[in-house]
Amino acid sequence: MTLIVQKFGGTSVGSVERIQQVAQKVKKFRENGIDLVIVLSAMSGETNRLIGLAKQVSNRPNLRELDMMVSTGEQVTIALLCMALEELGIPAKSYTGAQVRIQTDSAHTKARILSIDEHRIKADLKEGKVVVVAGFQGVNEYGDITTLGRGGSDTTGVALAAALKADECQIYTDVDGVYTTDPRVAPKAKRLDKITFEEMLEMASLGSKVLQIRSVEFAGKYNVPLRVLHSFKEGNGTLITIDEEVSVEQPIISGIAFSRDEAKLTIRGVPDTPGVASNILGPISAANIEVDMIIQNISRDGTTDFTFTVSRSDYQSALDILNETAKKISAREVAGNLDIAKVSIVGVGMRSHAGVASRMFEVLAKEGINILMISTSEIKISVLIQEKYLELAVRSLHTAFELDAPEKTLD
């Protein structure tokens, strides 16, 4: 018997009509003899409405109480879907996170799942019921309701699929899959049939916001095949799965990610003594600012230059801290730059192909795009460039690495 966990997001259950459409979809799967566990988000807008109410009462609402309140959104949709399924003659049963013992830690509003008790669900499935579970929520050791943070319903889906050893976890969204890059930037972007967890993580963390990163990590860790599909359009979506043996046909590069949320900071004329990097970056980390790319120049005349990037929202704080540091360590000057962007090529194919980086640099050079910084990992090469070149860079790389969709012909 095939068991699939399906997760529908807020827009997919945003109205009674949408919920009825989801019920119709579920019915088709049931008619094909597939066992189903459905995970739902709250109706789109509902979580924000509830948080809005809380904000009217308190600027810093008690987080336990916020979770108590916000968790009601999914409780409504799961009940409505069960009613809609029964209307179609399909027995169904809903569970809150607490009822199905999605045990979490006590970090209210951003809790992590510790364990799931799958017994009730398994018993219901055995009785031929569709089980509908509230996403985004769990319960801590004291019986208090917790929530997993924005996008947490994806994580609920994956965690349930792992606990139930489901054949697949399907995430229904408003896109029909994962693309080689953002189609708004590169119109020739195409949907990927398959992508590895690692690639997906690199794509997601670089701005392709299809799936919550944590859910991809989770799926990779427990090897749960994850599929991204469109809620109401037909299609196979994109399967995210483990890194199988690399075939000759496999493209070297799976996709191109990019991010405009970048800011660059440079401190010049730093006396080059041991511990200089930690002297500079220590205070930045201490302020909970994440540093992405880092370059330390080769020392000249006993001083060095040090450059790193942070996200734009952290730019001003980082600059202030760096100015303080500059005084302390007698550096010459501090400079910052916001007109930059990061472009990355991602692909497990890189592992078995040499010369991918130089090919990337060549493509950019040919377009006259200057590379400001470079960072590499096993399956990713990122470059920092001036923001005005971003679209040009993405499109050139997309074509150069043979990712372009075939030209559409008119039938």
Place this chain on the structure above:
Amino acid sequence: MTLIVQKFGGTSVGSVERIQQVAQKVKKFRENGIDLVIVLSAMSGETNRLIGLAKQVSNRPNLRELDMMVSTGEQVTIALLCMALEELGIPAKSYTGAQVRIQTDSAHTKARILSIDEHRIKADLKEGKVVVVAGFQGVNEYGDITTLGRGGSDTTGVALAAALKADECQIYTDVDGVYTTDPRVAPKAKRLDKITFEEMLEMASLGSKVLQIRSVEFAGKYNVPLRVLHSFKEGNGTLITIDEEVSVEQPIISGIAFSRDEAKLTIRGVPDTPGVASNILGPISAANIEVDMIIQNISRDGTTDFTFTVSRSDYQSALDILNETAKKISAREVAGNLDIAKVSIVGVGMRSHAGVASRMFEVLAKEGINILMISTSEIKISVLIQEKYLELAVRSLHTAFELDAPEKTLD
């Protein structure tokens, strides 16, 4: 240490501002060193909104799922009140019915409370916290959420007060107490300082819809002093308590209840054989129709007439059944009447005073009001009259039994 359970209804928590007002009220009690357990309803309109959603999906929604959904209304208000209390510097903690183990049977949408685990609440009270509990809901033996039916929050309040052995259970509403009769009918109606459980039950079941009957029964059974007060006006409200020794000063009659929701059915010329009453009323009860007043005339010529009342919504079904019965038992004819009303005088003072009934009949006779039927209990005398005389009857009785408020003088 005084412990009070306070219940606030839907209009009292109908907006963020109202919830903040409730928080201010709670603060005053805390400043007087009183321990508090607060029971809340959903924001007014919210339960109906949720039921409306369910009705869009299904004409007969699954009741377990309906409870799952409808119970979210209180979950929102309890969290908001806790946030509002913390804003005022008052530590507070909210619980759903399931979390505080308000154990019920499995009769979804009209469940009955079986037991309450008061340990968590007591521990929180000991820590100086205000405990805020979701009214109207509980959990069955399977961990499914149940609801207690409309007005069930009153019952939650009383049940908690009983379990915690609270000094008083205060029900905050949009009236400032229990009145001798409906002030809209008798402008001289006055607020009662005190009334017994038994009297309140007779008043409530006859149409003074201040409190849910079940909660009064519950309070009486466990001897929980119950007080009805206005949410936002000052005043002592009405205390509902046990029947203390009757003092000489005590009025004979505490109040006058009435109901327009009455229909009268008569079957004439019934052959007077043993079992005639059960032949007539058996099929009515079998159809779940409740019969209120009953008269069987003295037999004449071997036949008798039989009259009874039902609520107006059951009139047509009862009439149909009675016509069937008339054929079967060869009765002469069936007649019905909807233009009637019931007026009752209620008071424990009746027990020690003779002649109350005849005084009532005298008052009505003097006004030319014909009595159609009479029924009596130990603390109540009810008469059925033509509906057009209802107001006149209530006002005359109100004056005759010395219930009128003293004339207001202009200061």
